[in-house]
Amino acid sequence: MKSGSRLERVLEAGHFAFTGELGPPQGANVEAIRKKASHLKGITDAVNITDNQTAVVRMASWAAALVAIQEGLEPNYQMVCRDRNRIAMQSDILGASAHGIRNMLCLSGDHQQFGNHPSTKGVFDIDSIQLIHMVKGMRDDKKFLNGDEIDGSPQIFIGAAANPFAEPFEWRVHRLAKKISAGADFIQTQCIYDMKLFREWMKQANDMGLTEKVHILAGVTPLKSGGMARYMATNVSGIIIPQEIIDRVANAPKGKAAEEGIKICVEQIEELKEIKGVHGIHLMAIEWEHRVPEIAERAKLIPRPQV
Amino acid sequence: MIVAERKPIDEIKEMVKSFKRVLNVGCGGCTSICHSGGQKEVDLLNEELNKAFELDHIPLQIDSFTIERQCNADFYLLLDEKMQSYDAVLSMACGAGVQFLSDRIPEKPVFPALNTIFVGVDRDLGWFEENCRSCGECVLGKTGGICPVTRCAKSLFNGPCGGTAHEGKCEVSKDTPCAWYEIHKRLKQQNRLENILLITPAREWRNQTRGTLVQEAYKERYAK
Known part of the structure; x- marks a missing residue:
């Protein structure tokens, strides 16, 4: 075992994994985390704790991850390259491991321009692939990035993101390969709506033998309304939502759009389960944590295996 | 080329308004090429400042002088002496030029009329684009x-x-x-x-402390 995390044990035992997401509050409101956590406990193998997502200031992801642990969740600690240099990153990784955080997702991060401090100085000292490589070096070689010995290496199951839906499409599988050779143990993908494109990407990954080396968790996000579907399709870079999916949610009878969104999400999960090389689902129910138990049940993702 | 753009007129006014005699110094180098700080732009700025100060009834004399490059001592022969008779100097060079000029006349305030924005290229006439972060x-x-x-x-x-x-x-x-x-x-x-296809490892950032360069052939000349 690399980290001994529940997520690692589930995946290594060959079970189909299920991860969720919890966005920390824009403040020190611990109760907000506890409330969100209550919907996810016992349902998910691990929960991603986002790191100042969309570059909006929130409670530190490691701190919210510790609250999640208190609430009986296993956190997947997200870290972006936008806000900290290699010194702060390595120091935070050691601290996270010391406090029992065992999974980490290494990301570049949304550009600061999108957030609530758009004129801040972006750090980007290292990029997400270099971050993955650094964590692996810290864990396996017991060395800091500069080669110095570590006194007590961090035990971290290393995650990375992949987006099959951003251009250049033909390069995306190679970027996945780079993340794997950098040291990624598992991958969580961008929200999948375009199943055809996703299948193509998975086929490439299978053909290149990449799915033998890494656990891919397929990302899904339930659409709450036609407005949300249209907004995401036009304004969020790197997300493709086919028109028929937008139409299904947008044309649902009044008051039934959310139900249609969940129905689509459950169908997607069922379909994803059958794709070779997909080892789990990563459900990003944005500010919709309370609907996760229902989705998990309808998609037959619970009960979770004992490992 | 180093590309700069002129600061807003109000900001420039605020910097120089308390002085009686100000010399606006243009630069014939990069900032002249990007149409921000050459003789032509010096004259335009002075005209604007004169009008503005006249409206505000602020008595301020502002003169102009442009040298070939503000970042090399060889071009300061006339300027060094000329600056002596002014209370303050406004520079239309890039940040490097402003500092070089300031060091020549440490007893007097020197103000930048431009914001230096990047190292770039001419995309088209009057259109510049950043291409290098040094x-x-x-x-x-x-x-x-x-x-x-x-x-x-x-x-x-x-x-x-x-x-x-x-x-x-x-x-x-x-x-x-x-x-x-x-x-x-x-x-x-x-x-x-x-x-x-291969991973590019974390790089060694070399621009985090002030850079200096002495070419090999000159090393002996500057050896202590």
Whole structure:
């Protein structure tokens, strides 16, 4: 075992994994985390704790991850390259491991321009692939990035993101390969709506033998309304939502759009389960944590295996 | 070339308004080429300042003088003496030039009339674009002549990130091409995609402390 995390044990035992997401509050409101956590406990193998997502200031992801642990969740600690240099990153990784955080997702991060401090100085000292490589070096070689010995290496199951839906499409599988050779143990993908494109990407990954080396968790996000579907399709870079999916949610009878969104999400999960090389689902129910138990049940993702 | 743009007139006014005699010094180098700080722009700025101060009933004499380059002592022969009779100096050079000039006359205040914004190229007449961040470790040989430090909004070395939008635009703006989309396209065209298949390790940033360079042939001359 690399980290001994529940997520690692589930995946290594060959079970189909299920991860969720919890966005920390824009403040020190611990109760907000506890409330969100209550919907996810016992349902998910691990929960991603986002790191100042969309570059909006929130409670530190490691701190919210510790609250999640208190609430009986296993956190997947997200870290972006936008806000900290290699010194702060390595120091935070050691601290996270010391406090029992065992999974980490290494990301570049949304550009600061999108957030609530758009004129801040972006750090980007290292990029997400270099971050993955650094964590692996810290864990396996017991060395800091500069080669110095570590006194007590961090035990971290290393995650990375992949987006099959951003251009250049033909390069995306190679970027996945780079993340794997950098040291990624598992991958969580961008929200999948375009199943055809996703299948193509998975086929490439299978053909290149990449799915033998890494656990891919397929990302899904339930659409709450036609407005949300249209907004995401036009304004969020790197997300493709086919028109028929937008139409299904947008044309649902009044008051039934959310139900249609969940129905689509459950169908997607069922379909994803059958794709070779997909080892789990990563459900990003944005500010919709309370609907996760229902989705998990309808998609037959619970009960979770004992490992 | 170093590209600069003029500061807002109100900011310049505020800096110099308490002085009686101000010399506005133009630069015949980069800032002249990018139409921000040459003799022509010095005259335009002085005209604007004169009008503005006249309206505000502020008695201020502002004169002009342009030298070939503000970043080399050889061009200061006349200027050094001329500056003596002024209370303050306004410089229309880049930040490097302003500092060089300030060091020549440390007893008097020197103000920048420009904001230095980047190292760039002429895209077209009067249209300039940033192409280099002077990072000190050029990777252009590997990236098809397209700089990821400057042209990728996140300065990624193993890009593209997941935010590349439709038709290869950067997530930051629909008007900005994704640097890594362009790098991929060019390397593919040159059949050199293997350049970016391997992981580029974390780099040693060399531009975090002040840089100096003494060319090999001159090392002896400056040896202590």
